[in-house]
Amino acid sequence: MIQVKYFGMIAEATSKEGEEVSVSGKPFSEVLSEISSKYNLGDLSYQVAVNKKLVSNPADLQLNEGDEIAFLPPFSGG
Amino acid sequence: MDRYLRQITLPQVGNAGQEKLLKSKVLVIGAGGLGCAVLPYLVAAGIGEVGIVDGDRIEESNLHRQVLYASDKVGNSKAKESAAILQQNNPTIKIQVFEEYLTQKNVAEIISGYDLIIDATDNFFVRYTINDTCVALDKPFIYGSIYQFQGQVSVFNYKGGPTYRDIFPEKDQKVPNCEEAGVMGTTVGLIGMIQANEAIKILLEIGEVLSGKLLLYDLLRNEQQVFEFSKVAAPKKPEIEPDFELLSAEEVLQSQKVLLDVREFGEEPEIKHGKHVQIPLSKLDQDWESLKSEQSILVFCQSGIRARRAAKLLFEKGFQNLSLMTGGAKDLEYLQNHEENLS
DSSP states (O other), X not given: OEEEEEOHHHHHHHTSSEEEXXXXXXXXXXXXHHHHHHTTGGXXXXXXXXXXXXXXXXXXXXXXXXXXXXXXXXXXXX | OOTTHHHHTSTXXXXXXXXXXHTOEEEEEOOSHHHHHHHHHHHHHTOSEEEEEOOOBOOGGXXXXXXXXXXXXXXXXXXXXXXXXHHHHOTTSEEEEEOSOOOTTTHHHHHTTOSEEEEOOSOHHHHHHHHHXXXXXXXXXXXXXXXXXXXXXXXXXXXXXXXXXXXXXXXXXXXXXXXXXXXXXXXXXXXXXXXXXXXXHHHHTOSOOOBTEEEEEETTTTEEEEEEOOOOSSOOOOOOOOOOEEEOHHHHHHSOOEEEEOSOTTOSSOOOSSSEEEOOHHHHHHHGGGSOTTSOEEEEOSSSHHHHHHHHHHHHTTOOOEEEESSTHHHHHHHHHTGGGOO
């Protein structure tokens, strides 16, 4: 299992601030696209962090049990 | 003088630190919610020269969070009004007023006179203009922004460090829509205060700067998280953004422009009169040919985000005479209230 956290309007789209997701050896990019299609995030912009580090190329990354991923959208209020 | 005595007492400041502050020039872009938190503390701390950029005017709906402004100042320029109050707070420093919006045209000239830039805007697109200009002119800038009860702060382009484009490279991402998300004064207050604190640290060269780090502060949970990021290997070349003319609602009423509403059908408030055409952004790519490229067109939506994307799309189709409204939803209300004056 991994911990997933949602921020800003992503949390609004998923109607939750976070959840546990089972990854069982799936590639990171597959986990991301599953979450994206589950909550229809395709129209939103965001960056993803794994264990508090932003990931520029998800294809390079393999998730491990206990990892924490975060969906970070740009904010524009001020 | 005694004014700065208590901060000079700090071992990290001292007389040498105060001298640094007094010799510093800081530009604050935006005198709204974030700006009203950033500015008083920079001015009080004795930053030698503070620039304030804002073309907006004070509205009643700003007062709950833009705490520099008194009720009887509604309608006045934010840049001028904040400068007047701040100059009273500290008459010993210099305050420069730029009563204008930041655009591709004026950005380099305004920014070039300052050591440190603070992005206190509420505009996703202007952020890229600030970012790219700061990179070109080698200035660090302190970013702050909020979404409801959450805020983000980071310091970009600090000593060659990563920039906003290393987190969010594309300006033309799909942005959800133009609805205003709502905001509490305390949220912008706290996030602005963190920006001011980073500014003072950078100028004094003390502590750890949020460079290569994005602070995310969730104020409902009192949780702060810091996400690290680095320069993306091949940074995208900053794209050239067409510079659209920005008009206030009053100027729109006096103009003879075609008003192009790119909101979805049924969005409120409804504008019916005048030279008004409605083509939702989602349909514009197919239906733009009903417009004529020689027409002078003002594009609007609810807050301006879809309008800018629509204007860019039309620009790519060869339209030259395109303009946008400055204030989004409040301009719409103004237009609706003065519909009878639309030509």
